[in-house]
Amino acid sequence: MADPCVLVLNAGSSSIKFAVLTANGEEPELLATGQVDGLGATPAFKARTLDGRAEPVRQTFAAGEGPGDHDAALRLVLNWLAGALGHEIVAVGHRVVHGGTRFTEPTVLNDAVIAALGELVPLAPLHQPHNIAGIRAAIAAFPGVPQVACFDTAFHRGHTFEADAFALPRRYYDEGVRRYGFHGLSYEYIAQRLGAVDPSAAAGKTVVAHLGNGASLCAIDNGRSVASTMGFTALDGVPMGTRCGAIDPGVLLYLLDERKMDAKAIETLLYRESGLLGLSGISSDMRELEASDAPEAAQAIACFTYAIRGAIARLAAAMQGLDCLVFTAGIGENSPRIRADVMAGLGFLGLTADPVANERKGPLISAAGSRVRAYVIATNEEAMIARHALAASGIAARVAAE
Ligand code: ADP
Numbered sequence: 359m360a361d362p363c364v365l366v367l368n369a370g371s372s373s374i375k376f377a378v379l380t381a382n383g384e385e386p387e388l389l390a391t392g393q394v395d396g397l398g399a400t401p402a403f404k405a406r407t408l409d410g411r412a413e414p415v416r417q418t419f420a421a422g423e424g425p426g427d428h429d430a431a432l433r434l435v436l437n438w439l440a441g442a443l444g445h446e447i448v449a450v451g452h453r454v455v456h457g458g459t460r461f462t463e464p465t466v467l468n469d470a471v472i473a474a475l476g477e478l479v480p481l482a483p484l485h486q487p488h489n490i491a492g493i494r495a496a497i498a499a500f501p502g503v504p505q506v507a508c509f510d511t512a513f514h515r516g517h518t519f520e521a522d523a524f525a526l527p528r529r530y531y532d533e534g535v536r537r538y539g540f541h542g543l544s545y546e547y548i549a550q551r552l553g554a555v556d557p558s559a560a561a562g563k564t565v566v567a568h569l570g571n572g573a574s575l576c577a578i579d580n581g582r583s584v585a586s587t588m589g590f591t592a593l594d595g596v597p598m599g600t601r602c603g604a605i606d607p608g609v610l611l612y613l614l615d616e617r618k619m620d621a622k623a624i625e626t627l628l629y630r631e632s633g634l635l636g637l638s639g640i641s642s643d644m645r646e647l648e649a650s651d652a653p654e655a656a657q658a659i660a661c662f663t664y665a666i667r668g669a670i671a672r673l674a675a676a677m678q679g680l681d682c683l684v685f686t687a688g689i690g691e692n693s694p695r696i697r698a699d700v701m702a703g704l705g706f707l708g709l710t711a712d713p714v715a716n717e718r719k720g721p722l723i724s725a726a727g728s729r730v731r732a733y734v735i736a737t738n739e740e741a742m743i744a745r746h747a748l749a750a751s752g753i754a755a756r757v758a759a760e
Contacts, residue, residue, distance in 0.1 A: 362753075363389060363445040364744045365500075367432075368453040369492025371484065372397045374431045376405075377740040378439065381448050381753060386744035390443055394431035401425050405438050412442035428488070428495040436499055450496050450505045451747030453543065453739065455485040455592075457509030458534060464512070464746035467493060467505040475507065481534060482591070484629070504751030508743045513542030514576075514583045521585045521676065537594075539586030541568045545576045547742040548686055551735050553581070555721060559731055562681035565673045567666060568737065569696065570687035571599040571642065575666065577673035585676040587669045593628055596665040597658075599642035602632035603665060634658045644689045644696065663699040670704060680707050680730050685723075686737040697723065701732060 362381040367374060373395035379386035392405025392415070401424035406414035415438060417424075425431040439445075452467070458478045465471055472493060479486045496505055514537075522537040524530065545566055553560040564578045574588040574595050587595030587604075597603040605628070613619045619627070635642035638658035640650055647655040674680035683704075685697050694717050701711040701723075708729035716723040724732040747753075 360444050360446040362448040363443070364449045364451060364747050364753075365439075365447045365496075366451045366453070366740045366743045366747070367492050367496055369428055369488050369495075371488050372399065374428055374435065374492055374495075376435050377744075378443060378445065378447075379740060379744040381744075381748055384745075386741050386748070388740065389445065390439065391740075392435070392438075394425055394434055397425060397427060397431055401431070403431075403434055403438075405435070405442070407442055428491040429498065432492075432495040432499055447500060447503060449747040449751045449753050450500055450503060451743035452489065452493050452496065452505065452507050453510065453743055454489045454493075454507045455510050455540065456482040456538065457507075457511045457515075458538075459515070461507070461509050462512050462515040464506050464508045464750040466750055467497070467507055471507065481538075504747070504753065506747040506750045508543060508746045510540045510542045511538040513546045514539030514586050516582055517584060517586075524590070535590060537586070537589040539574070539576065539583065540588045540592045541572070541574050541576070541586075542583070543739045543742045544568050544686065544737040545578065545583060545586075547738050548684055548735055549578050549581050550742075552682070552684060552733070555733060555735060556682065556731065559682035559733075563674070563677040563679045564682040564684060565670050565680060566684045566686060567670070567690050567700070568687045569666070569685065569690035569693075572601070573598045573603075573662075573666075573687070573689070575669045575673055577676045579677045585673055587673070596669055597633045597637065597662055599644075600630050600633045600635045602628045602636070634662060637661055644693055648693065648695055659696070659699070663696060663703075666700050667703045670700070671707065674707055680709075683709060683724075683730060683732040685732070685734050691719070691734055691736050694719070697732075697734070704730070 363378050364381050366377040373393055375393040377388060378390040379388050388408050390407045394403045396402050400421050401419045403417045404415060425434050456478045475490055548566050561580055565575055566578060567575045572592060574586060576583055577585040593601050595603050613624055638647055638654045640652060640655050641647055647659055689696050697716055701709055709732060710725040710728040712723055712725040720734040722733055
């Protein structure tokens with residue numbers, strides 16, 4: 359019989375990203391990864407196996423050809439997987455951006471759950487409908503195989519009222535206008551990894567800085583999220599590649615009233631034209647900004663690290679202390695300069711960096727006498743989803759028993 363494995367899907371508006379991992383509940387191992395993007399425009403498919411057992415694929419289609427929707431994209435992926443891996447998919451884990459207040463843990467999908475996810479579309483109109491389309495496509499492709507929704511919001515659901523409430527009339531909180539926090543699967547993974555890397559830090563007060571195209575920070579006290587920089591949407595918090603981060607809501611009133619911008623134009627401005635791209639006028643990509651001599655690139659980076667330092671101080675205050683700082687995701691894992699800039703301003707919290715270890719990527723990057731320890735730890739949201747999918751569907755226990 360073919361080896362059992364788990365398929366992890368992350369369906370976006372015009373893409374499906376996938377990963378196949380071994381059905382090992384403790385430490386699922388990545389076997390293959392790839393994506394179909396450009397759905398509805400000029401689709402492209404790329405995929406590779408980690409051990410090189412199959413030729414990597416890079417296929418582009420002309421406009422109007424190739425897969426046109428999530429179903430067709432998934433068929434393309436599955437055809438390739440059947441030839442490249444020949445593994446048996448025993449569970450499917452779906453990354454779902456929003457679980458609202460109801461979904462506080464990974465949940466096995468059925469019609470009622472899918473309907474409940476549909477009710478959350480108004481909270482995440484840019485992502486949730488596509489997540490649901492991916493779920494429907496996978497259920498059609500794998501009838502009878504357990505499918506599990508894993509939520510970016512679930513890890514944050516234990517926050518206090520004061521951490522999640524906006525100071526609006528209460529009825530808005532009651533109808534769901536509150537801070538949800540995102541990147542929860544990444545934070546959950548890091549919290550578990552920290553338990554292996556530094557158990558005493560994991561039992562204490564940690565700020566995790568997930569710095570990628572999307573960026574947020576999370577306060578984790580003894581393994582539990584107590585506050586996060588992202589709010590009602592993934593726009594809040596620190597500036598990101600193209601997203602603005604926290605902004606005075608008065609600016610939005612100005613754009614509406616004085617500049618006569620409509621909601622769509624403001625959405626485009628805040629989600630796609632702001633952040634590092636908007637500040638620099640050069641790029642949303644940190645590598646390009648670091649390579650640039652333009653003063654605007656340096657200013658964009660300075661705004662980014664300034665906001666991150668401020669967020670760390672605020673999150674430390676939320677926990678009434680700080681024992682550990684963890685950097686993760688594309689920028690956090692790969693940019694010694696950003697890490698150094700952030701840490702340089704945090705002496706007052708008891709953090710002293712080790713510049714040599716920081717250049718080497720640690721994992722420990724704080725100096726020997728530093729009261730706060732700092733680490734670089736690679737995140738792995740796919741492994742977290744795979745673990746959840748196997749555990750929630752009961753397959754982890756079955757595989758362990760065999
Ligand atoms: P996403 O949020 O899309 O998953 P990633 O976590 O992959 O994003 O992070 C992408 C970001 O990481 C980009 O800004 C990219 O420039 C940055 N990055 C990747 N490698 C490096 C590097 N060596 N130095 C600086 N930035 C890097």
